[in-house]
Amino acid sequence: MATEEEFKALLKQTHRFLNLMYAMILITIGTMVTYVNNPDFFDLSSEQMIVEVPIPAEEDRDRIENGIHVRTGFIDAEGMYIVIANCTNCHSAKLVTQNRMTAERWNETIKWMQETQNLWDLGENQEIIVNYLVTNYPPRKAGSRRANLTEIEWYEAKD
Numbered sequence: 001m002a003t004e005e006e007f008k009a010l011l012k013q014t015h016r017f018l019n020l021m022y023a024m025i026l027i028t029i030g031t032m033v034t035y036v037n038n039p040d041f042f043d044l045s046s047e048q049m050i051v052e053v054p055i056p057a058e059e060d061r062d063r064i065e066n067g068i069h070v071r072t073g074f075i076d077a078e079g080m081y082i083v084i085a086n087c088t089n090c091h092s093a094k095l096v097t098q099n100r101m102t103a104e105r106w107n108e109t110i111k112w113m114q115e116t117q118n119l120w121d122l123g124e125n126q127e128i129i130v131n132y133l134v135t136n137y138p139p140r141k142a143g144s145r146r147a148n149l150t151e152i153e154w155y156e157a158k159d
């Protein structure tokens with residue numbers, strides 16, 4: 001028959017064992033709950049970095065301020081959206097807006113891009129685009145040249 005000492009020792013051991021089981025059950029449940037809520041938590045193979053890229057709302061993308069289309073910098077005028085759709089795919093709008101040309105030279109630039117840069121056939125839009133460009137980005141008038149003289153009183157040269 002076991003002594004009282006032996007019985008106490010057995011009880012202690014059992015208690016420890018139950019504590020251990022209890023802890024393991026808690027860890028298991030914790031792991032399961034974590035997995036159910038976020039399965040990627042245990043995926044150590046890929047370093048996951050979630051970068052939130054704000055996608056501007058449609059009205060934000062096409063916001064006009066002081067007559068300027070904010071996203072691209074284009075002057076808000078007839079044909080602007082066709083220009084945006086065709087002329088901002090390969091380079092920034094800035095490359096377009098920093099240039100000022102006659103209709104002829106805008107057409108030449110388009111032709112050059114079509115021949116060398118894979119710009120597509122613009123079809124009927126070409127006229128709309130060039131109209132927009134030459135209206136809003138015409139060549140600058142030479143600022144230093146004086147204006148043509150008007151209202152001059154000529155006198156008859158006597159011979």
Ligand code: HEC
Binds near residue numbers: 087110
């Ligand atoms: C298929 C691609 C593509 C599209 C679409 C495109 N371009 Fe270009 N464009 C280019 C490339 C490439 C260059 C040369 C860029 C550079 O030099 O860094 C260029 C250059 C330019 C230049 C500068 C030319 C120069 O002489 O420096 C202007 C102006 C221009 N593009 C206007 C336009 C306009 C207007 C449209 C819309 C009709 C347009 N682009 C659409 C590819 C394109």
